[in-house]
Amino acid sequence: MARRGSSAAMAAGALLAQLMMLLCAPAAAELPRLQHPAKNDGSLSLLVVGDWGRKGTYNQSRVADQMGEVGDQFNIDFVISTGDNFYEDGLTGTDDPAFEQSFTDIYTAKSLQKPWYLVLGNHDYRGDALAQLSPVLQKIDSRFICMRSFIVNAEIVDFFFVDTTPFQLKYWTHPKDDHYDWRGVAPRKKYINNLLKDLDEAMKKSTAAWKIAVGHHTMRSVSDHGDTEELLQLLLPVLQDNGVDFYINGHDHCLEHISSRDSPIQYFTSGGGSKAWRGVFEPNEDKLEFFYDGQGFMSLQLDHNKAEFVFYDVNGNVLYQYTRTANHLQPSGGYVSEK
Template sequence: MASPSFPLPLAAILCIYIVLPISAELQRFQHHQKHDGSLIFLVVGDWGRKGQYNQSLIAAQMGKMGDKLDIDFVVSTGDNFYNSGIKDVNDPLFRLSFSNIYTAKSLRKQWYSVLGNHDYRGNALAQISPLLRKIDRRWFCQRTFILNAGVAEFFFIDTTPFISDYFNDPIHHYDWRGLFPRQKYLKNLLKDLEKALMQSTARWKIVVGHHAIRSIGHHGDSPELVKHLVPILKANNVDMYINGHDHCLQHISSRDSPLLYLTSGAGSKAWRGDVKENHSDLVKFFYDGQGFMSVQMNETLTNIAFYNVFGENIHQWRVAKSMLHSSI
């Protein structure tokens, strides 16, 4: 099982999370690809419900597909633990919603995760603490980081602090420790992301965040991300933006660039039942039910597929570098 190569000892990383604001240049980690240069991974989001709402069924199908495809790792798009993240590093919810659910041998690979808005309602510092790796070594979660995986480079970003509504929420408490002053935090994040994307020489560039940029699902577009992220992603030839937040599966193509907006936030509770109309980009697929996504990549071709709770392939397409756009 491949593991990320950490540039700092465990104690040093823990100190950074607890003491310092998260405003330094993005940390980089390495995940070694297969000998043939290919890269295969699954994507799931919005899942942590102690197996309920078909989470266990999705986990079982992920295990089967992970074995069939021989995946390298799993990407989690956030909202990892409902309803309000975890309380501390010893919270039994971590085992009940993660370790005890994703038990298939094929899923005993590294999980790379970002925080969602529900995770921020709990102890966000606990969820990004490396101490959780002592409980389950698969777990790796930070606010923002870069993962070099050979043929592809992943830019995991912290989208929750962009959403203004959370800072005016009179009902829920959010763990904003280390994020103030907010505008400085966001400015540094965008600056570091743009610099990293400009310097990247990866064949495929993938940005991962919790909130959707484009969506026709329950939550819809995130205006803050449309404003601040889209220009950076398009200017730096990002191939795809992968997110959760909306509990559905979506494939949306940009009208004026090769950028794909891919939602995989259907790891447990779904079936919202509402769809927004008049979308500005091209909606290729929308499924308002539970499921997950697979991505298979090499130097010239990427194959992407969505699966439902029965493990059925309900949508697939490919992206060729020479073509720049996807073909169904």
């Protein structure tokens, strides 16, 4: 199958893949760290999409087309995936045709031929999780850079990617008819304790202007899955103690912005990459700024002093904008709910 995108972008992806393999040695005590330079003016532009891998169905292709348009407009530096990259049960192996059918063949726009940094979602863990972490996939499409937990340092911002699926106890104790690939993760308690320790140490060392955590599962959500109690109890204190500005996730198939009432942290859900329209709305204790029960994605533009978030629907319409500066919170836009 023909490769798409510029040779420069592919070479950059291949270089990052090689670095990833070096940094993922089992004996490493620190989280793998990748370097991604900001633009010459010090700014950074990216897209965020989650819960997408359905071989183009459920409007995945339409969302991808609009991502290409917005990506070109902003000359994006990379794309973040918040997980559930392949439905319903991840990949069967590194030779699973679903990889190209749901990724390479869908995100074909020139602007999207940049590195994709991905975390695993719960549906990814239901298949061969190690396949998504394998460097073999980068030989098929070098954009695909997936690890359990890692850091992308982009000069003005440190992105802390967190493997959130092992936190949810029900996946271990009540998996129902699903099988979860816990190779390299079990035992759960030790894995989570080590991860939290590594995250805390890395965040304390960060000198970036912005600190952003990325995971699959919701921390706060008013949609189908709601809040994830294990993350609120275990992960949130680490984020708050280290001054993390934003937590970005997928899992719920919608677009959301929720403000914490007891800290500066802001929660953003971008899980509208394909199947959506759950028809669920359950408020929580924090402040809901925006909710859209439908398909779409998010852009994020950053410089040293300002972060600008924009949500788009499946037609590329701007649904909501939010800007945060060093000392001000400036939401703009409105509440949108569709069922």
